Amino acid sequence: MSGQTFIEIDNLEKHFVLHNAGAARIPVFQNLHLSVKSGECVVLAGVSGVGKSTLMRSIYGNYLPTGGAVRVFHEGEMVDITSAPPFQLLDIRRRTLGYVSQFLRVIPRISTLDLVMQPLLDNGVDAKEAEDRSKFILDMLQLPKAHWDLPPATFSGGEQQRVNIARSFVLDFPVMLLDEPTASLDAANRQRVINLINRALSNGAALIGIFHDEAVREAVATSFFEVSEFAAKEVA
Amino acid sequence: MSAIALEERPLNLAPDAPILRAQNVTKRYGFITGCEDVSFELFPGEVLGIVGESGSGKSTLLNCISGRLSPTAGNVEFATKKHGLTDLFDLSEADRRRVQREELGFVHQNPRDGLRMRVSAGANVAEPLMNLGNRHYGSMREDTITWLDRVELDLARIDDNPRNFSGGMQQRIQIARNLVHSPRLVFMDEPTGGLDVSVQARLLDLLRHLVRRSQLAVIVVTHDLAVARLLADRLMVMKDGHVVETGLTDQVLDDPQHAYTQLLVSAVLQI
Numbered sequence: 170m171s172g173q174t175f176i177e178i179d180n181l182e183k184h185f186v187l188h189n190a191g192a193a194r195i196p197v198f199q200n201l202h203l204s205v206k207s208g209e210c211v212v213l214a215g216v217s218g219v220g221k222s223t224l225m226r227s228i229y230g231n232y233l234p235t236g237g238a239v240r241v242f243h244e245g246e247m248v249d250i251t252s253a254p255p256f257q258l259l260d261i262r263r264r265t266l267g268y269v270s271q272f273l274r275v276i277p278r279i280s281t282l283d284l285v286m287q288p289l290l291d292n293g294v295d296a297k298e299a300e301d302r303s304k305f306i307l308d309m310l311q312l313p314k315a316h317w318d319l320p321p322a323t324f325s326g327g328e329q330q331r332v333n334i335a336r337s338f339v340l341d342f343p344v345m346l347l348d349e350p351t352a353s354l355d356a357a358n359r360q361r362v363i364n365l366i367n368r369a370l371s372n373g374a375a376l377i378g379i380f381h382d383e384a385v386r387e388a389v390a391t392s393f394f395e396v397s398e399f400a401a402k403e404v405a
Numbered sequence: 406m407s408a409i410a411l412e413e414r415p416l417n418l419a420p421d422a423p424i425l426r427a428q429n430v431t432k433r434y435g436f437i438t439g440c441e442d443v444s445f446e447l448f449p450g451e452v453l454g455i456v457g458e459s460g461s462g463k464s465t466l467l468n469c470i471s472g473r474l475s476p477t478a479g480n481v482e483f484a485t486k487k488h489g490l491t492d493l494f495d496l497s498e499a500d501r502r503r504v505q506r507e508e509l510g511f512v513h514q515n516p517r518d519g520l521r522m523r524v525s526a527g528a529n530v531a532e533p534l535m536n537l538g539n540r541h542y543g544s545m546r547e548d549t550i551t552w553l554d555r556v557e558l559d560l561a562r563i564d565d566n567p568r569n570f571s572g573g574m575q576q577r578i579q580i581a582r583n584l585v586h587s588p589r590l591v592f593m594d595e596p597t598g599g600l601d602v603s604v605q606a607r608l609l610d611l612l613r614h615l616v617r618r619s620q621l622a623v624i625v626v627t628h629d630l631a632v633a634r635l636l637a638d639r640l641m642v643m644k645d646g647h648v649v650e651t652g653l654t655d656q657v658l659d660d661p662q663h664a665y666t667q668l669l670v671s672a673v674l675q676i
Binding site: 185186187188189226230231232233255256258259274276277278279290291 | 448451602603606607609610613617634635638639652653655656659660662663664667668671
């Protein structure tokens with residue numbers, strides 16, 4: 170699998186049109202090309218507002234690109250997520266494409282352990298194995314055992330973020346998007362996440378990440394990508 | 406909360422046959438348009454959310470595609486067990502009612518529209534099983550108790566009349582009544598509207614489990630975008646009887662394209 174391209178972004182363009190602000194057109198990027206191979210971790214660089222998260226979301230498919238293609242290696246072929254039918258995109262997200270956002274958004278009143286098990290169950294892993302794997306990763310991220318049966322709503326920011334990380338890393342996604350996964354973590358937990366990322370890379374995953382923390386960036390990046398180089402020109 | 410044990414059917418990851426197909430569905434009331442030219446396909450295990458403000462035609466559309474209201478134009482095909490994709494309005498009245506009773510569910514916004522108010526909560530939940538020809542009292546009672554438990558209803562009140570329950574409890578009885586006979590497609594009109602938020606969360610979790618485990622397909626009309634985000638795979642946004650935007654739920658809510666959807670999303674209060 171080594172050397173296989175997992176993400177291929179081709180001529181991507183994104184601008185927003187705000188209809189309720191006089192149809193204001195907000196350009197973000199254009200003519201953007203990027204490809205990421207197995208075992209690579211591309212870190213998106215650039216100042217705040219340059220479009221790093223917009224690029225990330227355009228890859229995940231919750232932002233709709235204005236033009237171009239985002240191809241992801243799914244079940245042996247490159248699938249363009251900008252034209253994939255909904256059920257296929259959901260299947261890609263279930264099995265191939267993981268996304269760690271900065272915030273945990275889940276159904277309330279569900280225990281932490283059940284939340285972490287959910288992506289495994291969605292992939293047909295049997296309940297006992299799902300439970301074992303979930304406990305293992307929660308333990309690894311040092312989330313106190315007393316918390317496992319509680320819904321994460323009342324947890325601290327760092328604890329919620331670790332639940333979020335556990336939900337993604339409990340599966341071995343071949344492609345992962347990491348949007349500041351270490352933003353509210355202390356040094357020890359940051360190191361644990363760095364270890365998880367490096368383990369995923371050595372298993373052959375392809376990663377795209379945004380990290381404002383320089384230590385994390387240096388520890389995981391195999392290359393940097395300047396989003397600003399593809400900044401869209403203002404059109405009158 | 407323990408996972409709910411349900412019959413496991415294989416995940417159908419690339420469904421090739423829709424369970425419901427609507428083509429150019431239009432409903433007019435005299436000169437007034439309820440909904441116009443709505444087309445979509447729904448696959449087993451999919452949850453489709455229909456959002457929009459009141460008066461946008463959501464409920465009219467739901468009534469048409471569930472076979473309860475004859476459209477002025479267009480057709481609605483449902484994959485019946487016996488005959489495959491069949492236009493609901495080509496069926497005889499009796500056959501259409503049989504399909505609705507045995508293979509579909511419909512959860513009304515107002516529980517009083519979906520319940521028999523003169524028989525007990527337990528009888529309300531057991532009735533769909535009897536309609537399927539089930540005559541074994543013990544197994545029907547067992548299924549009824551299972552479902553009342555799943556919707557967190559006090560089992561000591563199984564023999565009480567629905568009118569003696571609060572609105573939220575009535576809604577939970579109605580949901581149990583519409584899921585007990587293992588339908589393949591359930592229509593829901595603002596199902597969590599009258600529920601307090603803790604019960605709403607429990608129901609959302611229950612519905613997600615059902616969808617994953619049994620390939621249940623759901624079409625849910627809601628004005629609550631938070632409910633839509635947690636439950637629906639796809640959204641259809643309606644305004645003035647027309648579908649103005651469709652897409653994956655998080656794409657529609659995170660990057661709305663149409664002016665009306667942008668307004669709708671930006672108007673949500675944050676908590």
